[in-house]
Amino acid sequence: MIGKEATMDRLLFGDNQxxxxxxxxxxxxxxxxMRFQETSAIMDVLDTAYDEGIKTxxxxxxxxxxxxxxxxxxxxxxxxxxxxxPCMPYAHKYANAVTDYGMLGAITHFMPEDGFLKTALRGGAxxxxxxxxxxxxxxxxxxxxxFKGLKTPVIFMQNVFTDLLMGMGFTGAFRVFHDHVKEKxxxxxxxxxxxxxxxxxxxxxxxxxNPIVCSNINKLGxxxxxxxxxxxxxxxxxxxxxxxxxxxxxxxxSAEEAISWISELPNVHSIVFGASSAGNIRNTRDxxxxxxxxx
Amino acid sequence: MSGxxxxxxxxxGKMGISHFSLVNAHPDTETFACDATGxxxxxxxxxxxxxxxxxxxxxxxxxxxxxxxxxxxxxLHGPMVRAALEKGIHVFCEKPFCLDPAEAEELSALAESxxxxxxxxxxxxxxxxxxxxxxxxxxxxxxxxxxxxxxxxGPVVLRPKRQTWRTQKAEGGGCLYDYAAHxxxxxxxxxxxxxxxxxxxxxxxxxxxxxxxxxxxxxxNDGPTAQLSVNWSDESHRKMTxxxxxxxxxxxxxxxxxxxxxxxxxxxxxxxxxxxxxTVKYTTELTEDPWFYLRGEEYSAQIDDFITAVRDxxxxxxxxxxxxxxxxDRTLKQIMDDSVGVxxxxxQSSVKKPTxxxxxxxxxx
Numbered sequence: 001m002i003g004k005e006a007t008m009d010r011l012l013f014g015d016n017q018x019x020x021x022x023x024x025x026x027x028x029x030x031x032x033x034m035r036f037q038e039t040s041a042i043m044d045v046l047d048t049a050y051d052e053g054i055k056t057x058x059x060x061x062x063x064x065x066x067x068x069x070x071x072x073x074x075x076x077x078x079x080x081x082x083x084x085x086p087c088m089p090y091a092h093k094y095a096n097a098v099t100d101y102g103m104l105g106a107i108t109h110f111m112p113e114d115g116f117l118k119t120a121l122r123g124g125a126x127x128x129x130x131x132x133x134x135x136x137x138x139x140x141x142x143x144x145x146x147f148k149g150l151k152t153p154v155i156f157m158q159n160v161f162t163d164l165l166m167g168m169g170f171t172g173a174f175r176v177f178h179d180h181v182k183e184k185x186x187x188x189x190x191x192x193x194x195x196x197x198x199x200x201x202x203x204x205x206x207x208x209x210n211p212i213v214c215s216n217i218n219k220l221g222x223x224x225x226x227x228x229x230x231x232x233x234x235x236x237x238x239x240x241x242x243x244x245x246x247x248x249x250x251x252x253x254s255a256e257e258a259i260s261w262i263s264e265l266p267n268v269h270s271i272v273f274g275a276s277s278a279g280n281i282r283n284t285r286d287x288x289x290x291x292x293x294x295x
Numbered sequence: 296m297s298g299x300x301x302x303x304x305x306x307x308g309k310m311g312i313s314h315f316s317l318v319n320a321h322p323d324t325e326t327f328a329c330d331a332t333g334x335x336x337x338x339x340x341x342x343x344x345x346x347x348x349x350x351x352x353x354x355x356x357x358x359x360x361x362x363x364x365x366x367x368x369x370x371l372h373g374p375m376v377r378a379a380l381e382k383g384i385h386v387f388c389e390k391p392f393c394l395d396p397a398e399a400e401e402l403s404a405l406a407e408s409x410x411x412x413x414x415x416x417x418x419x420x421x422x423x424x425x426x427x428x429x430x431x432x433x434x435x436x437x438x439x440x441x442x443x444x445x446x447x448x449g450p451v452v453l454r455p456k457r458q459t460w461r462t463q464k465a466e467g468g469g470c471l472y473d474y475a476a477h478x479x480x481x482x483x484x485x486x487x488x489x490x491x492x493x494x495x496x497x498x499x500x501x502x503x504x505x506x507x508x509x510x511x512x513x514x515x516n517d518g519p520t521a522q523l524s525v526n527w528s529d530e531s532h533r534k535m536t537x538x539x540x541x542x543x544x545x546x547x548x549x550x551x552x553x554x555x556x557x558x559x560x561x562x563x564x565x566x567x568x569x570x571x572x573x574t575v576k577y578t579t580e581l582t583e584d585p586w587f588y589l590r591g592e593e594y595s596a597q598i599d600d601f602i603t604a605v606r607d608x609x610x611x612x613x614x615x616x617x618x619x620x621x622x623x624d625r626t627l628k629q630i631m632d633d634s635v636g637v638x639x640x641x642x643q644s645s646v647k648k649p650t651x652x653x654x655x656x657x658x659x660x
Contacts, residue, residue: 019533020533021533022553023553023579024553024554024577024579025553025554025577026536026538026551026552026553026554029533030531033533092533092534095309096450098308098309099309099451099459099461100456100459101459102308102332102459103307103308103312103332103334103335104332104334104335121334132338132341132342160589160590163316163587163588163589164312164313164316164589165316166316166320167315167316167317167319167320167587167589168312168315168316168319168339168343168345169319169343169344169345170339170342170343172342173342194588194589195320195587195588198320198587221584222579222584223584223588224584225584225585225586225587225588226586227584249579250577250579252577252579252580
């Protein structure tokens with residue numbers, strides 16, 4: 001084990017529902033986007049979750065999260081235990097920038113104006129490996145800016161980015177991310193993936209042992225690449241601190257069935273879920289209290 | 296084929312880099328890449344084990360390869376695909392295939408004559424909901440289909456901006472090639488080539504010199520009329536959305552990447568799980584997990600199909616072969632010609648004849 005370990009809440013609140021992301025239906029996604037048009041609507045749901053004891057918000061570095069951060073920062077008494085788990089980068093922001101500016105242009109677009117590396121990149125200077133590390137650190141810092149002064153004990157690399165780098169074999173980037181998150185933010189680095197067993201192997205090869213990894217874990221095996229058996233085996237091996245997402249497989253499994261199934265698995269440290277109503281938030285919390293971590 | 300397949304991804308832009316990741320993660324491959332930008336080659340050569348070339352010709356000359364994945368700007372597809380085929384290399388090419396439909400036909404013939412696997416990246420044909428759509432039309436469940444709306448919307452060009460190859464017509468840019476190609480390819484898949492195209496409008500909204508929105512009316516022989524409505528300057532969509540709606544004498548169907556909604560006036564024997572009224576199937580339940588997931592099962596599935604076709608020496612391609620992509624190239628050209636008032640020299644000869652199928656989109660017998 002390297003360094004200190006964060007104690008994670010058992011139940012984490014996700015943010016997909018706020019940004020019109022729904023794996024089942026475009027119509028539902030649009031209805032959600034309409035409902036959460038105003039940040040106050042997002043805050044109402046976050047307040048409900050917070051008051052029900054769900055104090056960790058696992059969120060992308062979307063522009064609108066910056067508004068949530070402002071509100072939490074401005075009300076320290078109300079939100080004394082409010083914890084963010086940032087997930088970066090917000091992939092669409094980068095994908096759109098690549099369309100607009102090309103690969104190199106997209107990278108410089110998100111770097112601070114006055115930085116030495118930006119000047120070097122624009123000048124077309126050849127890059128040494130340490131410069132690539134430097135660029136990565138600058139980009140991480142840019143994503144973390146909105147969380148200044150807030151609690152961010154665990155920081156995630158988003159799945160599109162994690163899986164893209166893993167597929168490419170660009171695994172040294174995981175080490176750079178890992179070290180920078182620890183050194184600069186005194187936080188635990190973590191990874192989201194759709195290919196959990198493969199990622200755990202790759203991280204071990206980079207010397208990252210017993211990592212926090214968030215992936216789909218559900219009874220149907222929905223988006224669990226490598227197969228349900230391989231996931232269960234990896235969990236049983238004790239080489240990973242898992243966070244389960246998509247536990248309801250986008251609504252295909254009933255809440256009780258889903259949670260009771262997860263509760264039988266070893267080394268699932270937390271569940272992340274999204275909900276828009278107080279009823280659903282309470283229901284998930286109560287089921288988790290009933291089935292999970294009963295000791 | 297024994298041993299790992301030597302496969303090079305050419306063009307490490309947005310699509311290319313994702314293809315590279317998928318190919319490299321595949322258990323049956325040894326991966327190479329080629330990109331003209333010094334920056335990408337520089338970074339990747341220092342950080343990953345795959346060898347990256349700067350020049351395509353040099354790579355073809357020096358590097359023994361079984362297959363290439365071409366993801367360069369569309370204008371470059373033709374010559375690059377030809378060079379690979381002439382060396383006996385299997386080819387996967389990004390869409391649209393060729394800007395000149397005649398070239399697309401030539402390359403189809405060349406690939407076929409050499410028995411090489413040939414595939415184009417129309418990934419929607421690997422989406423569970425669209426596969427279900429084809430199945431439903433093919434068994435004739437909707438009766439005689441008369442009415443189709445084919446749509447695609449998304450947020451690509453939202454303000455006047457800097458030019459890239461995607462915003463230049465001669466490079467294969469514009470909303471027609473980039474966006475409209477997807478719903479059109481789905482229509483080609485199901486209904487073949489349109490006999491007539493009319494009322495086509497290619498409109499600029501923010502761009503200079505290229506189309507940001509496309510309208511057209513497509514008439515299929517003895518079959519339905521389809522209206523095409525495409526706009527890539529629509530910020531209300533988080534990402535590209537492709538949707539096909541159709542009405543037939545026995546019902547209606549609305550399909551997008553996520554779900555396939557079917558309304559049947561009367562149930563049909565071929566689809567026992569579909570009742571009278573609405574039945575909805577979701578892609579999440581229609582999709583198998585791929586070996587490696589990056590940005591959607593369909594992207595993984597099409598690459599896996601290509602690699603396994605090469606590995607198993609299947610000669611052609613399962614889905615999206617050059618010939619089928621050439622049909623879409625021709626449809627794109629018809630719309631472009633129609634939009635500037637060019638009348639086609641002769642009617643399309645490759646329209647599917649009703650006798651080709653016993654049952655299908657022209658009605659249940």
